[in-house]
Amino acid sequence: MTLRQAVSPHLRPPRTVGGTMRLVLYALVPGVLGQLWFFGAGVLWQIGLATATAVATEAAMLHLRGRPLALFLRDWSAVVTAVLLAVSLPGLAPWWMAVLGTAFGLVFAKHLYGGLGHNPFNPAMVGYVVLLVAFPRLMSQWPAPAGLAGGAPGPIAAAHAIFGGGVDAVTAATPLDAVRTQLGQALTLPEIRQGPLWGALGGRGWAAINGLYLAGGAVLVATRTADWRIPAGVLAGIGVPAAFLWAIDPSLHPGLWFHWASGATMLGAFFIATDPVSAATTPRGRLIFGAGIGVLTWLIRTWGGYPDAIAFAVLLMNMAVPLIDRYTPPRIYGHPRGGGHD
Amino acid sequence: MATPGAQRILADGLWHNNAGLVQLLGLCPLLAVSATVVNALGLGLATTLTLLASNTTVSLLRRQVPAEVRIPVYVLVIATFVTVIGMLMNAYFHALYGILGIFIPLIVTNCAILGRAEAFASRHPAGPAALDGLATGAGFTAVLVVLGAGREVLGRGTLFHNAHLILGDWARGWEIAVLPGYDGFLLAALPPGAFIGLGLLLAGRNAIDARQRRRRHARAGAPAGGEAAA
Numbered sequence: 001m002t003l004r005q006a007v008s009p010h011l012r013p014p015r016t017v018g019g020t021m022r023l024v025l026y027a028l029v030p031g032v033l034g035q036l037w038f039f040g041a042g043v044l045w046q047i048g049l050a051t052a053t054a055v056a057t058e059a060a061m062l063h064l065r066g067r068p069l070a071l072f073l074r075d076w077s078a079v080v081t082a083v084l085l086a087v088s089l090p091g092l093a094p095w096w097m098a099v100l101g102t103a104f105g106l107v108f109a110k111h112l113y114g115g116l117g118h119n120p121f122n123p124a125m126v127g128y129v130v131l132l133v134a135f136p137r138l139m140s141q142w143p144a145p146a147g148l149a150g151g152a153p154g155p156i157a158a159a160h161a162i163f164g165g166g167v168d169a170v171t172a173a174t175p176l177d178a179v180r181t182q183l184g185q186a187l188t189l190p191e192i193r194q195g196p197l198w199g200a201l202g203g204r205g206w207a208a209i210n211g212l213y214l215a216g217g218a219v220l221v222a223t224r225t226a227d228w229r230i231p232a233g234v235l236a237g238i239g240v241p242a243a244f245l246w247a248i249d250p251s252l253h254p255g256l257w258f259h260w261a262s263g264a265t266m267l268g269a270f271f272i273a274t275d276p277v278s279a280a281t282t283p284r285g286r287l288i289f290g291a292g293i294g295v296l297t298w299l300i301r302t303w304g305g306y307p308d309a310i311a312f313a314v315l316l317m318n319m320a321v322p323l324i325d326r327y328t329p330p331r332i333y334g335h336p337r338g339g340g341h342d
Numbered sequence: 343m344a345t346p347g348a349q350r351i352l353a354d355g356l357w358h359n360n361a362g363l364v365q366l367l368g369l370c371p372l373l374a375v376s377a378t379v380v381n382a383l384g385l386g387l388a389t390t391l392t393l394l395a396s397n398t399t400v401s402l403l404r405r406q407v408p409a410e411v412r413i414p415v416y417v418l419v420i421a422t423f424v425t426v427i428g429m430l431m432n433a434y435f436h437a438l439y440g441i442l443g444i445f446i447p448l449i450v451t452n453c454a455i456l457g458r459a460e461a462f463a464s465r466h467p468a469g470p471a472a473l474d475g476l477a478t479g480a481g482f483t484a485v486l487v488v489l490g491a492g493r494e495v496l497g498r499g500t501l502f503h504n505a506h507l508i509l510g511d512w513a514r515g516w517e518i519a520v521l522p523g524y525d526g527f528l529l530a531a532l533p534p535g536a537f538i539g540l541g542l543l544l545a546g547r548n549a550i551d552a553r554q555r556r557r558r559h560a561r562a563g564a565p566a567g568g569e570a571a572a
Contacts, residue, residue: 108538134529 017116020225021076024271027220028083031213031267035087038145038205040153042091045162047083049098054082057103061111077116078106084124084272088264088311089131090142092153092161097138101127121318122278125311132311140307142174145205175203176263176307179254188251207261217270226274229286234269235260237294245302259298268297268310278318285321285328292317292324345466348473355477362485362540363547367454371445372486373536377497380504382490383483384438385445387508388427390479392449393458395423397475400463407464416459417450424450438507454482489539497531499524 015023035043058078062069082102089098105127113119132139143153153161173181175198182192198204220226239256246255259265264272273279273293280289293313300309346354361367368389376382399419407415428446431439439446449455458478463471494501499520506514529535 130529133532133534134527135525136528 015225017075017077020276021080023223023225024080024220025076025083027216027225028087028213028271030216031209032083032087034205034209034212035091038209039091039143040158041155042093042143042153042158042162043087044155045095045158046086046089046091046093046098049095049162050082050086050089050102051079053099053102054078054106057106058111061107061115065111065115067115072116075116078110081105081110081124081127084267085127087267088124088128090139092141092143092158093138095162097131097135101131103127104130117277119277120321122272122275122314124275125272125314128311129315132306136306140174140177145203174263174307175206175258176301178203179258180301180307183252189254190251203262206263210261210266213266213270217266220270220274226270227283227286229283230274230279230290231269233287233290233292234273234294234297235265237291237296238265238298239294241295241298253302259301263301263308264310265297268293268314272310272314273317278314278321280321280324280328282325282328282330284330285324288324288328289317289321292320345470348470351470351474352477355474355479356481356484360481360485360547361454361457361478362482363544365454365457367457368452368482369540371448371452372482372489373533373540375442375445376486376490376493376536376539377531378494378503379487379490379501380438380508381441382486384431384435384508385442385449386479386483386486388431388442388446389449389452389455390476390483391427392420392423392452393455393475393479393482394472395475396420396455397458397463397471398468399423400459401466401468401471404464412464413456413460416456416464420455420459421450435507437504441504441507454478485543489536489543492539493530493535495520496527497529497535498526 032043032047055073055078058073059069062072085101085105086098089101105123105125109121109123109126110116110119113121178195179189179192183189192198217226217231221228221231238259242254242259243256245253254262269290273290280286293310296313296316297309300306300312304312306312355361359365362369362372371385371389375385396416396419400416403415403419424447427449428439431442431446458474462474466474491501494503501518501520503517505517530539
């Protein structure tokens with residue numbers, strides 16, 4: 001009788017890259033359904049466009065780089081990038097925006113750096129920032145949430161707007177946008193919140209969508225797909241300074257609930273900041289990384305030139321990741337702190 | 343040091359030792375003023391003139407200047423010519439001078455010029471030094487213009503916008519709408535577009551070089567120690 005000798009590693013990770021990525025996609029479903037309900041079927045077209053572009057771009061780049069197509073296409077990472085970018089776009093944005101953003105993110109932010117696992121920046125956010133910097137007007141035209149101006153556009157109306165050119169649906173300022181402009185007009189928050197855009201916590205629709213992304217994110221954290229430290233850091237980073245200023249003057253500074261329930265806060269905290277490749281890797285580092293994203297987001301939302309800032313904050317903190325990881329190595333068992341192997 | 347032949351000097355300046363794509367010198371103006379072809383050409387020509395004049399002068403002075411103070415002397419020579427060229431541009435190409443602004447005086451700090459003075463002009467006679475200045479300047483201008491053309495087409499969908507600023511009134515109608523009805527891709531006209539464009543140019547140049555090297559190897563039948571040929 002021969003004993004079969006198994007070579008190391010003896011403990012295999014429970015999941016493959018593909019499995020993890022698919023889990024992320026499943027966790028995105030509630031939030032996407034929320035966007036479908038409040039902003040219409042545009043989001044599905046955007047996801048379709050971005051995904052098709054992503055698969056084509058990924059295949060083309062893998063072919064050019066001489067990598068095995070099947071292996072890397074089956075890891076679903078390009079699809080996750082595409083979906084994250086697609087849900088960040090205004091639902092009725094013209095079709096070429098999703099295509100351009102996805103292709104740019106995958107070519108320039110992912111494959112030119114060496115492909116999956118080598119990219120210092122989050123490809124979805126690079127694509128988003130390229131679109132935001134190049135087409136600021138189109139990127140701020142969100143459809144009015146359902147219930148405000150009739151029903152949300154159906155699939156046919158959305159397709160007409162996306163492929164036919166020209167947004168003929170009713171657009172409305174996002175709550176973050178509205179707060180910025182109206183605070184600039186010397187209105188106070190209680191006055192601003194009497195507008196029709198507002199619900200109990202934040203903007204109408206936006207609060208519910210953020211709640212749904214939070215629910216999906218909770219699944220990721222519970223299954224340890226995403227480390228809880230990053231979203232906790234992001235939410236604390238946004239919430240603490242917001243609550244502090246709100247406590248000083250609630251009529252001029254939107255509080256913690258508004259910031260948590262507006263814009264891309266929950267999507268960013270649970271799905272974007274937690275990208276395993278471009279985020280910090282050490283436990284303390286992840287807290288710092290998340291908190292940095294949160295504080296930067298709050299700073300740019302409050303004083304910056306753009307209404308929402310998750311993408312900029314993520315990219316800026318991506319840049320800081322090597323430094324964070326360098327200074328926050330975990331203590332190795334049996335070695336004094338700071339005296340570990342370097 | 344033996345003075346290289348004219349063909350060698352030209353090939354080095356334009357391709358093998360290109361200031362923009364190989365030495366990566368003078369990147370600040372290269373990135374800052376390459377948003378349109380005309381701006382790029384304007385700065386490229388000004389830089390070329392400076393290189394020609396400073397290389398010639400430095401070469402003529404090479405036996406008089408003590409080695410210890412050579413760098414300040416070169417900088418003085420270069421600064422003098424940049425000042426003269428700046429004043430000439432202000433007089434005859436006033437609108438272009440206004441657009442290029444601070445980047446005209448900043449030609450003084452372009453390391454490519456000081457680099458040529460130190461590495462070539464101070465060691466070779468005036469004729470080859472002048473040719474080297476021209477070749478280096480032409481190589482730099484070519485990179486600027488190619489980058490400018492790419493950024494102008496992508497950023498605003500035109501080519502030769504404002505061409506009359508350099509070429510006079512008869513060039514007013516030169517502007518070509520390459521992509522009619524194009525809204526403009528703002529990113530290409532902004533600094534990130536310059537960095538990405540330069541990166542792509544570098545990659546393209548390296549790819550061409552690599553292909554030529556492979557071809558040469560294939561023709562030589564994979565000779566022993568073929569790497570040295572590179």
